[in-house]
Amino acid sequence: MDGRTGLPVVGMVGAGQLARMTHQAAIPLGQSLRLLAEHADDGAALVAPDVVVGDYRSLADLRAFAVGCDAVTFDHEHVPNEHIAALEADGVNVHPSAAAAIHAQDKSVMRRRLTESGVPCPRWTTVGDAADLDTFAAEVGWPVVLKAARGGYDGKGVWVVGSAAEAAPVLASGTPLIVEEKVAIRRELAAVVARSAFGQGAAWPVVETVQRDGICVEVLAPAPALDPETAEQAQALALRVAADLGVTGVLAVELFETDAGLVVNELAMRPHNSAHWTIEGARTSQFEQHLRAVLDYPLGSTAPTAPVTVMVNLLGGPDDVEPKSIDERVHHCFAHWPDVKLHLYGKQFRPGRKVGHVTALGDDLETVRARARAAADYLMNGGAL
């Protein structure tokens, strides 16, 4: 507890955009997020006063950071699971727990657990060599999807391969791998929920996520033309997974919609790109909800604030963008789209890097989507207006 305010102190390991937006959500709760940053100029470290620079792979750094925190949580999956467990053993109030977090850190553990629980997944297996791959592909057909069991994100650590020969360099790398059937996808959805330590769950409307080169570029909330039964099924599935795995905080369940129904693609146990739209589009944002959940506060209303919300990621454009100044592009963006909400993460712009997002809200999907896309495109790529 903060002795002055009588309110709790949450520590977040990692100081990227998720921590930045969580700090923003902490302010109205009377709090100030404590950060373990890799670098003093990480996006969240630029806007919050209580920053420790340290190494999330160092148990000593994590232990020192946790002192005085009422709860410790994470803005990424890369803290070694054994360190999370060690903090718990120390008596630190960590969310999610090591036992839950492992399912967002290791795809092999995640697939095994979900399959055992009867949660629909693509057919999959662990794979050691080319023979394993051939055996699996004989059953499900080529191409198949190879995935690094640990450490992948934004399309990194995923390879679609048409033969064992094509997979040879990945197999030779020694990275622990799983292989999955290549599911015939209609589209991708995400069911994002939060679960408190007490066990209360709350689900936001199910969204459609649009990927390009494995990176989420756009989120449509709610998922257009999703039948209510499937939407409810997706929410129920995410709430069940959260409860089964003992997740505390936000859980994002990335889903494939297929002709045969929904299958789970990935899990993330932290605020997630697929729910950035909730800042303006839901009564309670995922960032506020994550704080409530890890502090074991009752959860907030997830009701939408508008019929349609569209979020478009800002991915760094070319270096020779005109006008060159981001400040000048922000000026023109505000003039042309006074209703579009901007979120910049304090990052250096690099081609393809997630440096922010924009959100638009309204009644008509195509209008809202067109405005959000045009604003995002102009901010990153400039050009004539």
Add this chain to the structure above:
Amino acid sequence: MDGRTGLPVVGMVGAGQLARMTHQAAIPLGQSLRLLAEHADDGAALVAPDVVVGDYRSLADLRAFAVGCDAVTFDHEHVPNEHIAALEADGVNVHPSAAAAIHAQDKSVMRRRLTESGVPCPRWTTVGDAADLDTFAAEVGWPVVLKAARGGYDGKGVWVVGSAAEAAPVLASGTPLIVEEKVAIRRELAAVVARSAFGQGAAWPVVETVQRDGICVEVLAPAPALDPETAEQAQALALRVAADLGVTGVLAVELFETDAGLVVNELAMRPHNSAHWTIEGARTSQFEQHLRAVLDYPLGSTAPTAPVTVMVNLLGGPDDVEPKSIDERVHHCFAHWPDVKLHLYGKQFRPGRKVGHVTALGDDLETVRARARAAADYLMNGGAL
């Protein structure tokens, strides 16, 4: 400009709740508010990293603070006007300017200017002694309202007096005073607008403000049952005052609704309590808009996000409140009112002190108002639920 992000740096003199909420609004714009705080534990200083502790009455402190700021603005009216002018003479980009700010600092200057411009005001005059008061009261009738020309807020510096004798202690104090007729008020309204340096104006819906002991306790947005013509007249009046006085940033025009129409009560040139509802209730909050205006960005949409928004201030309750822990009261508040949004300012609780506010939104005024009031009452006064 911040060399790393390419985005502007705004400095705010004062680090109370207005600065705290402005920092919150700066984060998504890719910025971090720079603060000149009186104390290191001021509400905004607890949540922002770029804090200078100094004296807003010291020109040297103000000058040192302004170095590197793309714009300097204020969370209160107490910076000496001559210091604002001196900063301008230095070439600092100050908003509002000294010439505009004086109208929010000196009621005599404000009344003279508005009266000259034909803006409806209560009848008024400056007053030096009991004879002045008797002359004025002979014209408008007792009681009259004495006001300190400078430095009043939240009902302080205002005295309703029924005779010159009753006014004697105030008259004897030497404080420069004005006197106004006591207007027969139907209710109080506020028209809040923003104006950019370029001259763009934007108005939020006109609201009703409810006062208790001179302190705003509740804001209803939009003002219930206000005829559209009067609402438009109030917005036009506020935009005209902003343009006439050259205001940059947010301007709040406090109004009395009377049988004879609207009259202006007070002006404030900064984010204002009567527009805290815009954080959730409007597409662009007053805090974001203030930043846009002082940076001469185009202004954001002021469209409401719900038919009805009600804001209720949290005024510190008695010391023996039960449950004693504010954290415990927040728990119960969240459980009972999952849709009500909480804003705590990081202040020590003292009876009657503004320590936060809550906001509720919806379709039906009475339902929304009841929920916001009940949540605020419980947070401050505790009791059974």
